[in-house]
Amino acid sequence: MPGPVQSIERAAAILRLLAQGSGRLGLSEIANSLGLARGTAHGILRTLQLVGFVEQDEATGKYQLGAALLHLGTSYLDVNELRSRAINWADALAARSGEAVRIGTHLQGKVLVVHHVFRPDDSLQTLDVGMLLPMHATAIGKVLLAYDANAAAAQQDAVKDGELEQFTRRTVRTHREMSRMLATVREHGWASDVDEAGMGEAGVAAPIRGYGGLVVGAMGISGATERICDSGGRPRPDLVGYVRDAARAVSRDLGASRW
Amino acid sequence: MTQRYVMSIDQGTTSTRCILFDQRGRLVSVTQREHKQHFPRPGWVEHDAVEIWRNLERIGPEALAQAGIGPGEVAAVGIANQRETTVLWDRRTGVPVTPAVVWQDTRTDTLVDELSRRPDAHVVRERCGLPLATYFSAPTVRWLLDDTDGLRERAERGEVLFGTMESWLIWNLTGGPDGGVHVTDVTNASRTLLMNLRDLDWDPVLLGFFGIPRAMLPEIRPSSETYGVARRVLPGVRISAALGDQQAALFGQTCFHRGEAKCTYGTGAFLLLNTGTEPVASTHGLLTTVGYQIGDQPAVYALEGSIAITGALVQWFRDRLGIISTAPEIETLARTVDDNGGCYIVPAFSGLFAPHWRSEARGVIVGLTSYITKGHLARAVLEATGWQTREVVDAMNADAGIALTTLKVDGGMTSDNLLMQFIADVLDVPVVRPMVAETVSLGAAYAAGLAVGYWPDLEGLRRHWHRAAQWTPAMDPKRREDEYDNWRRAVERAFDWIKPTAG
Numbered sequence: 001m002p003g004p005v006q007s008i009e010r011a012a013a014i015l016r017l018l019a020q021g022s023g024r025l026g027l028s029e030i031a032n033s034l035g036l037a038r039g040t041a042h043g044i045l046r047t048l049q050l051v052g053f054v055e056q057d058e059a060t061g062k063y064q065l066g067a068a069l070l071h072l073g074t075s076y077l078d079v080n081e082l083r084s085r086a087i088n089w090a091d092a093l094a095a096r097s098g099e100a101v102r103i104g105t106h107l108q109g110k111v112l113v114v115h116h117v118f119r120p121d122d123s124l125q126t127l128d129v130g131m132l133l134p135m136h137a138t139a140i141g142k143v144l145l146a147y148d149a150n151a152a153a154a155q156q157d158a159v160k161d162g163e164l165e166q167f168t169r170r171t172v173r174t175h176r177e178m179s180r181m182l183a184t185v186r187e188h189g190w191a192s193d194v195d196e197a198g199m200g201e202a203g204v205a206a207p208i209r210g211y212g213g214l215v216v217g218a219m220g221i222s223g224a225t226e227r228i229c230d231s232g233g234r235p236r237p238d239l240v241g242y243v244r245d246a247a248r249a250v251s252r253d254l255g256a257s258r259w
Numbered sequence: 260m261t262q263r264y265v266m267s268i269d270q271g272t273t274s275t276r277c278i279l280f281d282q283r284g285r286l287v288s289v290t291q292r293e294h295k296q297h298f299p300r301p302g303w304v305e306h307d308a309v310e311i312w313r314n315l316e317r318i319g320p321e322a323l324a325q326a327g328i329g330p331g332e333v334a335a336v337g338i339a340n341q342r343e344t345t346v347l348w349d350r351r352t353g354v355p356v357t358p359a360v361v362w363q364d365t366r367t368d369t370l371v372d373e374l375s376r377r378p379d380a381h382v383v384r385e386r387c388g389l390p391l392a393t394y395f396s397a398p399t400v401r402w403l404l405d406d407t408d409g410l411r412e413r414a415e416r417g418e419v420l421f422g423t424m425e426s427w428l429i430w431n432l433t434g435g436p437d438g439g440v441h442v443t444d445v446t447n448a449s450r451t452l453l454m455n456l457r458d459l460d461w462d463p464v465l466l467g468f469f470g471i472p473r474a475m476l477p478e479i480r481p482s483s484e485t486y487g488v489a490r491r492v493l494p495g496v497r498i499s500a501a502l503g504d505q506q507a508a509l510f511g512q513t514c515f516h517r518g519e520a521k522c523t524y525g526t527g528a529f530l531l532l533n534t535g536t537e538p539v540a541s542t543h544g545l546l547t548t549v550g551y552q553i554g555d556q557p558a559v560y561a562l563e564g565s566i567a568i569t570g571a572l573v574q575w576f577r578d579r580l581g582i583i584s585t586a587p588e589i590e591t592l593a594r595t596v597d598d599n600g601g602c603y604i605v606p607a608f609s610g611l612f613a614p615h616w617r618s619e620a621r622g623v624i625v626g627l628t629s630y631i632t633k634g635h636l637a638r639a640v641l642e643a644t645g646w647q648t649r650e651v652v653d654a655m656n657a658d659a660g661i662a663l664t665t666l667k668v669d670g671g672m673t674s675d676n677l678l679m680q681f682i683a684d685v686l687d688v689p690v691v692r693p694m695v696a697e698t699v700s701l702g703a704a705y706a707a708g709l710a711v712g713y714w715p716d717l718e719g720l721r722r723h724w725h726r727a728a729q730w731t732p733a734m735d736p737k738r739r740e741d742e743y744d745n746w747r748r749a750v751e752r753a754f755d756w757i758k759p760t761a762g
Contacts, residue, residue, distance in 0.1 A: 067584050080587035084674040088286070091694050091727055095285050120694055120725035127728055129676050 010036065011044050015053065015065065024062045050255065051211045077216045077254070079105055079114040086208065086219065086250045090117050093246035097239050099221040099228070101246075102128060103208070104140040106151035111141045111218075119223060134197065136164050136178060137171050139205035142191035143218035146182045147207050170195045190244055191218075192235045195225055202228035204235045206247035209256035216254065219247045262334035265713055266322065266493070267703040268315060270340040270424045271504065272361065272526075275314045277322035278700040279333070282713070284723035286697060288325035290318040297358065302365040305358035308346045311424070312431050319492045330493045335485070337500030337707030339507035339699045340424040342450045345399045347410075347475075348427065350420050353435040357407065359424075360399045365609075367398040374398065374469075382464055387449070388456040388538055388547030390616070396423065397452035397469045404471070417474035423447045425501040426477045432498060433487040440487040443477040444501040445558055449549040454479065456538050456547065459558055481552040482506070483706040500706035502551060504699045505529040509561060510551050511702030512667045512693060513724045515717045520655065520663055522648060523698070524672035526571045527612075530564040530651050534659055543654035544614030553709060553717075562658055564613040564651030568606040569644040570672050575608075576640055582633050590677045592637035600635035601626040603749040604643050611753065614654040621756040625749045644672065645681040646746040652686055666690050669698040676730075684734035685743065694727040 013034050018025060025033075031041040045063055048054035052068030086103055094101045094117040103115040111133040118125045135141030135155050144151040156175075163173055172178050185191040190206040197203075205220025221228070221243055230236050264287060269276045274293040281287050292314040297305040323330060343362035348355045360366070374380060375391050383391050391398070400421055404411045413419045422430065425447055430439035448454040448461075453471065455462035461476055480486060485499045502510060505523060509531045512521040517535035522528055531550065538547050538560040550561035573586050583589055603625050605611075610618035624639070648666075656662045665688055672678055673692045683690040695701050708714040 078585065078588050078591050080590040080675070081585050083676075084585075084587040084671070087674045088696055091696060092286055094727065095283075095694050095725070117694070117727045118725075118729070120727075122726055125726075125729075127676070127730070 007044060010034065010040070011048060014041070014044060014048065015069070018054065018063060018065050024057065024060070024064045026060075026062050030063065077210060079112070079217075082208070082217055083115040085253055086115060089246045089249045089253075090115055090219065093219070093221065093242055094118070094120055097221050097242045099223040099239070100125070101219065101221055102140060103217055103219045104133065104138075104144065104205075105217045106135075106144045106148050106154070107132065109135065109151075109154035109157075111135055111138060111144065114217065134165060134167070137167050137193060137197040139191045139193045139203035139220045139222070140218040142181065142185050142193065143205045143207050143220070144215070145178070146185040146191065147215035152182075167197050168195055168199050172196065190240055191220075192240075194229055194233060194235070200225050202235065204228065204240055204243045206244045207251075208247050209251040209254065211255040213256055219243065219250060262332055262713065264326065264328065264333050265704045265708040266319075266333050266336040266496070267700040267707070268319070268336060268338045268428065269504065269507075269697075269700045269703065270311060270315075270338065270428060271699075272341045272344075272363075275311055275318060276700065277315070277318045278697060278704070279322055279326050279328075280701065280704045280708075284695060284701060284705070284720070286695065288322050289697075290321040290325060292318050296361075299358075300366075302368075304361040304364040306344065306361055308348070308355045308359045308424075308427055311359075312428065315428060316492050323493075330489075330496050333493065333496045334713040335497045335499040335707040335711040336489065336493060337483075337502075337703035337705075338425045338428055338498070339502050339504045339703035340428075340447070342423065342447060342503040342505065343394060343396050343399075344424055345396045345403070346422050346424065346427045347400070347403055347414075347419055348422075348430075350418055351436055353431070353439075356410065356419055357403050359427075360403070362394055364399070365393045367393045367402045370402055371398050377468075379468065382468055383452055386455050386462050386465055387452050388540070389450070389452055390546075391452070395450055395452045396421075397465070397471060400451075400471050401469050411472070414475040415472040419475055420477070421471075421475045422477050423450070429486055429498055429501065432489040432491060432493070434490045438490075441477045442480050442486050442501075444480055444482045445549045445552045446482055446503045446506040447501065448479045450503060456549070456560075459549070459552070481554055481556075481558075482510075483551065483553040483710045485710055497711055498707075499710035500703055502703060502706060505531055505563065506548070506550055506561070507700075507702035507706070508669060508698040509533065509702065510705055511695070511698030511700070512669065513705075513717070513721045514667065515559075515721065518659070518661045518663075519667070521667040521669065521698070524569055524644065524668060524670035526569070526574070528566040528569040528644065528648065528670075528672075530566075530648065530655065530666075531561045532563075532655050532659060532663070534560050534562055536560065539659055541654070541658045543657045544616055545651070545654050545658055546613070551706065553706070562655055564654060566644075566647045566651060567610070567612040568608050569647065570670075571608070572604070572606040572640050572643055573672075575606075576637070582636070586671075587674065589637050589640060590675050592634055593641055593677055594634075596632065596634035596638060598635075599626075599638040599642055600631050601628065601745075602631050602635045602639045603746060604636070604639040605749050605753040606643055607753040607756075611750070613651050615650075615750070615754075617754055619755060619757040620753040623749065623753045623756075625752055626745075641675065641678045642681060642746075644678060645685045646743065648682055649685045649743065649746075650750075663688055668692055669696055679728075679730045680733070683730040683732045685739060687732045687734075687736075687739065689732065690730045691726050692728045694725040695723075696727075
């Protein structure tokens with residue numbers, strides 16, 4: 001078994017130190033208290049600052065606990081914040097793919113649509129924001145099931161109670177089918193639904209990640225199966241590429257560095 | 260080499276951005292750099308024009324690198340800029356002689372009072388379509404010429420040049436002291452108080468009124484026309500458009516027909532209505548301004564309704580009250596309640612702009628009871644933007660004699676669904692958001708691409724416009740009227756707060 005990770009231990013010590021007393025300390029005070037080199041302490045503080053656990057006062061340069069730490073129990077990224085950060089990339093995805101774009105997060109075993117961009121053909125469409133979609137029959141839902149442990153747990157409870165709701169004969173039905181499907185999603189890094197939520201409808205989605213790779217939502221396109229899929233019934237590779245690029249761009253803006 | 264892209268430079272109040280667009284008007288790369296805001300005294304707001312130029316020197320090439328192209332693949336560059344901000348610089352050295360004075364700066368309030376009391380003060384609105392206010396450039400130029408010894412003489416000899424930000428950047432791009440082109444466009448010139456709205460040229464009467472020497476002024480050119488070729492930063496690229504940022508947004512929203520309007524929601528909000536090739540004088544507190552001019556075609560005019568505080572109220576809620584930690588959270592908080600609980604906020608932080616123009620008004624929160632929660636306050640914050648829009652739209656309908664049928668919106672606040680729905684509800688017309696939210700940059704790019712034949716005509720540009728979202732009115736008419744009545748009563752309570760100083 002590997003030993004404790006030193007930098008995490010030190011980060012925890014810095015947080016404890018800041019949580020004590022006045023709560024505002026300079027770099028030297030922190031480094032001296034923990035017997036760390038200034039450079040080492042600074043590196044850890046910078047990382048903690050990046051994830052929002054520590055804030056630095058602009059005027060004095062002193063450090064204190066960050067707001068994100070105080071709200072650790074509530075949702076990490078406000079859905080309206082997510083929309084605001086993703087809106088330009090969602091527009092670009094709709095323009096490039098020619099399809100409607102939706103961004104979803106997990107809410108009590110369902111997909112909550114938090115953003116919707118119309119298909120750019122100027123036909124009559126209505127905003128789906130606030131609507132709930134089934135997890136197991138939509139590309140966005142499958143991404144959330146594959147990467148969001150809480151979403152998966154909520155769904156598993158539902159499966160135990162019996163079969164998943166069937167929308168078409170292609171909707172995934174059993175727990176085993178779903179496990180296999182989610183393994184494929186994790187392997188490829190994206191999900192699709194083809195004639196599963198409704199006949200003739202298809203979608204492609206990819207995860208949106210924040211700091212450290214935490215999945216905060218999923219972004220995808222949806223439209224007629226004949227447009228989304230090739231003649232073999234598989235999602236067109238160019239569309240999959242657009243979706244993944246857009247989701248990665250949002251993730252980068254949110255601070256996910258590796259994806 | 261084929262020229263596949265058009266670049267826009269958006270020189271805004273807080274940052275400068277470069278965006279490359281492809282032939283279908285789609286965004287290809289974006290770079291951005293903020294500049295410092297200087298507040299040397301209460302009411303003063305300054306920028307360092309050199310810092311802004313250095314930022315452009317950096318982000319221009321970065322935008323090309325991000326797209327993996329060279330300047331040879333850029334058909335043209337267009338500039339959209341913060342309006343009215345004044346730069347004075349030395350023609351020989353290229354160095355600014357004073358800090359740039361930003362449109363928010365109120366140092367000229369005493370001067371403006373003095374000028375307004377002159378018997379011939381009526382010439383201002385008659386000739387340029389705008390009221391005398393600190394907001395516009397001419398009083399600032401006059402103030403700077405009075406303030407610095409010898410500056411007026413140097414300006415008269417043409418040694419010191421005036422320009423708004425687009426003039427400053429074009430002059431630098433085309434060589435600076437070494438042959439730089441000193442031009443402005445009709446939309447920016449229309450905001451100085453010095454341009455005759457019909458002749459589209461500097462008005463000798465207005466120059467005389469403000470005491471500003473003609474020798475320091477740039478040449479006024481159409482908004483869409485090649486002014487010169489960049490010799491620095493983007494060598495060889497034609498500079499083919501300049502528009503004030505709000506006019507650029509009107510152009511980017513493709514409001515090319517009389518009666519089409521857009522509203523940009525940022526710190527403040529600016530609603531512009533295309534009124535066609537004739538200027539419409541406002542009797543309801545709106546500004547008459549130039550919308551754009553393409554080459555040698557007649558200029559297209561606009562009515563403008565400026566709202567000082569919209570997004571700034573959300574920022575105040577976040578930064579000063581600390582009730583939310585990010586601006587989008589205002590929607591989350593507002594959704595914790597079903598209505599405003601009877602509470603209204605009138606954000607007259609520095610008076611009220613259109614349609615009231617009451618500088619002595621100050622902000623009020625009315626209808627407070629022990630029932631009110633921070634959720635109700637958050638609703639009232641968002642509703643203030645909706646009602647202020649309604650007041651401006653009512654004024655537009657009255658002035659232009661045509662009722663608005665749809666409002667095209669853009670800007671950061673359009674990501675707030677609750678607000679957009681509320682605006683549709685209180686205006687009782689559909690609110691639509693276009694697919695490219697960056698309408699300011701897109702407008703500058705469109706105007707530049709049009710000038711060099713990259714895009715053939717306005718109708719071609721209209722085909723790029725796609726609806727990304729639409730909010731349809733759903734408010735009960737009775738409730739709309741009751742709420743509007745409450746809002747108007749709240750606004751009355753904001754009036755007459757600052758007492759005139761004795762003497």
